[in-house]
Amino acid sequence: MPITYYMIYSKSADKIIISDTSDFNIEHILDCGQVFRYLKTGDCYTLFAKDANCLLQSKDGCVIIKTKFVDFFVNYFDLDRDYKKIKSELVKFDELNEPIRFGSGIRLLNQDPLEMIISFIISANNNIPRIKMIIERLCKGLGQNMGDYYAFPTLNALQSADESFFKSIGAGYRAMYLVNASRQLKDFDLDYLKSLTTSDLRKKLVSLMGVGNKVADCIMLFAYKKTDLFPMDTWTKRVYTKMFNDKTVSADVMSKNLVGRFGDLSGYAQQYLYYYFRSLKLTY
Template structure:
């Protein structure tokens, strides 16, 4: 990945491996907004302006190392795409979402965000999260931070209901309470299976939410988060709709192995963009 440090930011020089639209619209991140020249993006404690230019992009920030990590800039996605291209029906999806990168995000933010994602749509999720930050997060020169567990310690269920969380308000309340009372999110060293089981002890965290947290909060790429979009892809590719969602997730993660998370993002982005996955490249071998 070609990038260089410049004054007050990072210059990214490889459009084939870094496309802001692809990165931000593949379902992995909620705290961003479109700006005249690009995007404004928040992490847990920082903000950057992503300025889109012809031939290159500028990540404008005073925290360069943090955003190198956040955008996963030191990982070779060309190699990942080359390996994935050997799988049937992946080439077309990769060509469509060629600039996707899996972000390294805060686990606590991912837990709350993906609890909110259940039976919800992205604009509504973004709105609830923004209200959560405005009403309980710290402030910076560039907006509100995502709140810490401690900042949410004394919030009631009605607080979360007033954000528009609906039935998920109780899930958020119970999850925050559990974390403030010793439930650990320090699970990077666990196996994926053990980490998933651990997360699923939280109220409102099922298989799909846990896998999203593992992928986007811990970069465990051997998971394949499976939602309604992946359900559609599964039926279109395999002509099979008798599997449970968990069975589909198991099958796909076994099939793609350590590349599962990357495959999921390319396929999800392609299908969510309104394009069916082409299957004319499936081998007969």
């Protein structure tokens, strides 16, 4: 039986080395809108996820990930998935040809469900620099002090905060959503939810205050690896309009039509399209 998979990385106690960077690009991964907690310092990036951190650096054609949390980040960066295969399937769609070439090093991260729920409630009708700033203040205000950084807050910490706190960090009218959603989450088993179908999980997530279909799709894509979905935001609506020359349909119908087109790889297709067209500042 042939072995079709090969390792793109090696790991030791304190670092991961990505030897094949054709499917791993730091900028592509960080700038495609799935993650908000990172800093650029010189030619390095510092990334924070849940209560862990790592340092990312390109060197001699490799990417080095320095961290105390090696196994956590092997999973986080989705290193055991074959992105060549995914891209070879998606590139059969003409409209994905250039976006895949442009964002060839994108990977869909396996992020923490609670962090994604809170982050994407904050993301609604907001822009990425402000989302980053609000989340940074959130961690500083409620997250555990890890020494040289702050962890993402636990659910208990989030539940201890009131509306005035969330307003003080700049959340605006989403402050009330964050208070209510945090309360509602006491009845959620976030690990169990992964076993639900995309449709059932979406129903569960949109019951949270501040979570609609788009935010739910982002949570499912970035925390639960549900890829038979296509989050429709202000950019991907423009992509749809450009692709089909039709801006009369609702976002839900757009999403449904695109999932009909890209199937189980829709979530990946969405990231390539989002990253490419946002970089072009596509307008109607």
